[in-house]
Amino acid sequence: MSEKQNQQNPKKGEPWKPKEKFDKKANKKKQEQEQEQVEGKQETNKQQQQQNQQPIIPQQTIDQQSSQPQLPINDKQIALADASKEPNKRKDFLSHLPIFQDYTSVSIKTVKQIDPFTLHHAFIELCIQYQNGQCIGSTHRCVEFLNALKQFIRDYKLSRQSNYFAMAFLDELKEIFNLMKNFRTVNEGMSTSYLFIRECLMILRDTRLDENESKIWLCNQIDQFIQSKIIAASELIVKNATQLIQEGTTILVYARSYLIENFIINYIKQGKQLTIFVVDNPQFGEGSQLVNRLQQQGISCYQILLSHVSYILSKVDKILVGASSMLCNGALVSRVGTALLACLASTHKIPFLVFCESYKFSEKSQIDSLSWNEIAQLQQGNENQQYTSLSLRYDITQSNYINMIVTEVGLIPATSVKAVIGEFKKYNYVDAIEVPRKEQ
Amino acid sequence: MSTLKAQPRLYSSRESILTLKAHLSGKQAKIPKNPTMEDYITYIKKLSNRLKQGPLDFWIPNVFRRLIQVIRLMSSEDGFFPIKDKEKNFKELGLTILRKSIRSKTTVETGSETGSNAIQQDVILPSIEQVLEELEAHSDDINTFASTHFFTNEVLLVYEYSTTVLNFLLSAKKTRNFEIIVLESETENLGKQFATDLGKHNLNVTLTPFTNAYAIMQRVNKTLLGVDAILKNGGLLMHPGTYAICVLAKQFAVPVIVLSGAHKLTPKYAFDQTTFNQLVSPLKINPNSTIDQMSIGITFDYVPPEYISLYITNQGQYTPQSIYQLFSDFYNVKDEDI
Numbered sequence: 001m002s003e004k005q006n007q008q009n010p011k012k013g014e015p016w017k018p019k020e021k022f023d024k025k026a027n028k029k030k031q032e033q034e035q036e037q038v039e040g041k042q043e044t045n046k047q048q049q050q051q052n053q054q055p056i057i058p059q060q061t062i063d064q065q066s067s068q069p070q071l072p073i074n075d076k077q078i079a080l081a082d083a084s085k086e087p088n089k090r091k092d093f094l095s096h097l098p099i100f101q102d103y104t105s106v107s108i109k110t111v112k113q114i115d116p117f118t119l120h121h122a123f124i125e126l127c128i129q130y131q132n133g134q135c136i137g138s139t140h141r142c143v144e145f146l147n148a149l150k151q152f153i154r155d156y157k158l159s160r161q162s163n164y165f166a167m168a169f170l171d172e173l174k175e176i177f178n179l180m181k182n183f184r185t186v187n188e189g190m191s192t193s194y195l196f197i198r199e200c201l202m203i204l205r206d207t208r209l210d211e212n213e214s215k216i217w218l219c220n221q222i223d224q225f226i227q228s229k230i231i232a233a234s235e236l237i238v239k240n241a242t243q244l245i246q247e248g249t250t251i252l253v254y255a256r257s258y259l260i261e262n263f264i265i266n267y268i269k270q271g272k273q274l275t276i277f278v279v280d281n282p283q284f285g286e287g288s289q290l291v292n293r294l295q296q297q298g299i300s301c302y303q304i305l306l307s308h309v310s311y312i313l314s315k316v317d318k319i320l321v322g323a324s325s326m327l328c329n330g331a332l333v334s335r336v337g338t339a340l341l342a343c344l345a346s347t348h349k350i351p352f353l354v355f356c357e358s359y360k361f362s363e364k365s366q367i368d369s370l371s372w373n374e375i376a377q378l379q380q381g382n383e384n385q386q387y388t389s390l391s392l393r394y395d396i397t398q399s400n401y402i403n404m405i406v407t408e409v410g411l412i413p414a415t416s417v418k419a420v421i422g423e424f425k426k427y428n429y430v431d432a433i434e435v436p437r438k439e440q
Numbered sequence: 441m442s443t444l445k446a447q448p449r450l451y452s453s454r455e456s457i458l459t460l461k462a463h464l465s466g467k468q469a470k471i472p473k474n475p476t477m478e479d480y481i482t483y484i485k486k487l488s489n490r491l492k493q494g495p496l497d498f499w500i501p502n503v504f505r506r507l508i509q510v511i512r513l514m515s516s517e518d519g520f521f522p523i524k525d526k527e528k529n530f531k532e533l534g535l536t537i538l539r540k541s542i543r544s545k546t547t548v549e550t551g552s553e554t555g556s557n558a559i560q561q562d563v564i565l566p567s568i569e570q571v572l573e574e575l576e577a578h579s580d581d582i583n584t585f586a587s588t589h590f591f592t593n594e595v596l597l598v599y600e601y602s603t604t605v606l607n608f609l610l611s612a613k614k615t616r617n618f619e620i621i622v623l624e625s626e627t628e629n630l631g632k633q634f635a636t637d638l639g640k641h642n643l644n645v646t647l648t649p650f651t652n653a654y655a656i657m658q659r660v661n662k663t664l665l666g667v668d669a670i671l672k673n674g675g676l677l678m679h680p681g682t683y684a685i686c687v688l689a690k691q692f693a694v695p696v697i698v699l700s701g702a703h704k705l706t707p708k709y710a711f712d713q714t715t716f717n718q719l720v721s722p723l724k725i726n727p728n729s730t731i732d733q734m735s736i737g738i739t740f741d742y743v744p745p746e747y748i749s750l751y752i753t754n755q756g757q758y759t760p761q762s763i764y765q766l767f768s769d770f771y772n773v774k775d776e777d778i
Contacts, residue, residue: 301732304725311738386636386640387645390656
């Protein structure tokens with residue numbers, strides 16, 4: 001058994017190879033079989049019988065968060081984290097939301113043995129970081145994902161001719177995305193980068209480059225995406241925002257946003273004064289992270305909790321907030337608690353500004369926060385608790401609460417998001433993609 | 441009374457009344473030899489000043505105000521205030537009977553020194569008993585309105601710990617089913633405590649952190665709040681965060697119902713968040729606070745009267761626009777300077 005494990009478990013540094021048979025049908029069948037087994041397992045769970053030794057694949061959605069006791073780690077089973085026991089009436093109104101199981105690195109390695117389309121080790125590390133909370137924030141997650149993807153591209157080896165690189169890699173990309181959705185929902189930035197890479201692969205398919213060259217070209221394209229859409233965009237946004245905010249204003253910031261952090265640091269380095277209130281969210285700890293980072297730059301600020309915000313609202317001039325994505329109907333998807341702040345801001349007539357790069361614009365529409373959301377796993381799960389706990393990650397702020405969005409294409413109102421998306425669709429998301437040529 | 445309040449107090453309202461009783465019965469009170477009603481009243485006022493813990497302690501002056509009002513009523517010749525409902529009527533009847541029995545006693549003994557002292561004691565001690573009884577039984581009176589305000593399978597929102605709300609929900613549970621969502625503030629564990637206490641009685645309880653308030657409010661039918669103090673203009677002082685909840689409730693057209701005993705009525709006025717407020721130590725909010733990253737925390741939140749739909753007190757149900765009437769019955773205008 002251990003020899004088998006060693007054979008299948010690739011060591012680090014070795015190029016990762018997919019299994020030789022690219023037989024889609026066989027894989028589909030196997031997946032279906034495994035799904036049935038999982039459902040059967042869930043039924044036995046519900047009847048509270050002893051667990052059979054069946055392989056379990058992480059499922060994307062689970063109907064009810066049934067209480068699953070911890071299992072011994074066999075070579076065919078995954079250790080499930082002890083989900084908190086809840087009474088039967090749990091989450092009637094939220095049973096449609098995806099719930100993610102907690103995986104440890106050991107459990108993921110066992111997944112690798114049974115599933116042919118297993119994740120590259122870079123992605124595994126990334127997914128664990130997503131779950132721990134080490135990697136949160138939309139920009140951070142997207143950049144880390146693209147870095148992991150570049151590493152994967154470098155290690156990827158085809159067993160066939162290079163003409164098929166693009167198509168094979170497209171399939172790989174899809175599989176990666178599907179598997180990653182088991183750990184945390186894919187945010188809008190990651191979806192946009194996925195679409196961009198797909199466009200590149202389509203172009204690559206029509207050219208005649210061999211494997212190495214196409215890999216290099218693809219990595220270059222990803223770098224260009226990061227450079228133009230994230231880094232250059234942030235500089236432009238900071239420049240646009242500096243026009244808006246006069247010296248000596250009092251601003252209120254909620255949770256941590258990469259753009260707002262850059263903006264504050266930039267603004268104060270120019271020698272201007274700002275009074276900063278940071279509203280903290282102790283559940284995710286983002287506010288205190290922001291405060292620490294500002295302090296490292298020598299910027300002092302006040303820290304306050306969301307329930308105490310009413311006290312200082314009369315003294316605040318502007319509210320700045322980062323975004324996870326902007327939706328087509330003008331709604332803002334951001335850290336939970338932003339909508340509350342927006343509602344208070346509109347009552348007190350305080351301008352509410354959103355900082356968002358254009359690659360986070362989405363074609364979805366959503367009106368309220370409960371129809372789609374992500375449930376944040378709380379660390380403590382008391383077995384005897386007679387109440388159910390609920391904690392969301394995202395919040396939808398309606399467009400009438402938002403005064404202005406600061407993007408790299410300019411300062412736009414919330415209702416213009418759709419127009420900007422339309423513009424970008426014409427240009428493959430990053431101006432025209434250069435068609436690759438063979439290197440001499 | 442409630443030991444779960446954010447700031448532990450040295451004397452609860454009930455205990456302060458009991459200290460007064462102890463002082464009077466132990467004859468340690470510094471009262472002149474032939475005390476009149478006014479002497480007693482000034483003594484009570486001084487005692488309330490001594491026992492009060494800071495300018496933000498409303499509860500001790502409130503009970504002493506009420507005590508003085510009851511004493512005035514008991515000792516006056518014709519002390520009827522307008523009859524509002526049957527239960528109150530019976531209480532007044534009880535008072536008049538008591539008064540008549542006292543008066544019958546005085547006709548026998550002709551005002552000797554010890555006699556008049558005893559008379560005053562006979563007026564004051566019963567009124568102390570009356571006030572203590574009001575304090576203890578306020579929950580029962582509030583619960584009589586419990587069943588009239590909910591429909592079946594309703595979703596109620598509650599915030600942090602409140603014993604009044606707890607008793608109210610437990611008595612409402614007998615008649616109909618509903619769901620409860622408890623919001624918990626970030627600093628203390630009061631929300632968790634409340635959820636466990638409710639869950640013990642087989643209620644359907646969900647606990648959410650405060651930041652989810654906007655998302656949850658779409659699902660809520662009514663909001664129930666306990667109070668720290670009711671002000672004379674109809675405003676509220678309560679745990680920080682209540683203002684945000686009330687603003688949200690107004691946005692979603694969710695009625696806000698406030699439950700409290702009448703001993704929380706405070707004849708003062710406030711207009712913004714800073715009138716009655718106090719900053720707490722930054723270390724309570726964030727143990728890593730330094731001078732450069734100061735944490736700000738407050739004790740009270742002021743909610744203006746336009747955000748509230750109904751007050752349910754043990755003296756009746758009132759809107760914020762009409763609760764001033766209760767003040768004039770409950771307290772006397774002369775005592776508002778305590």
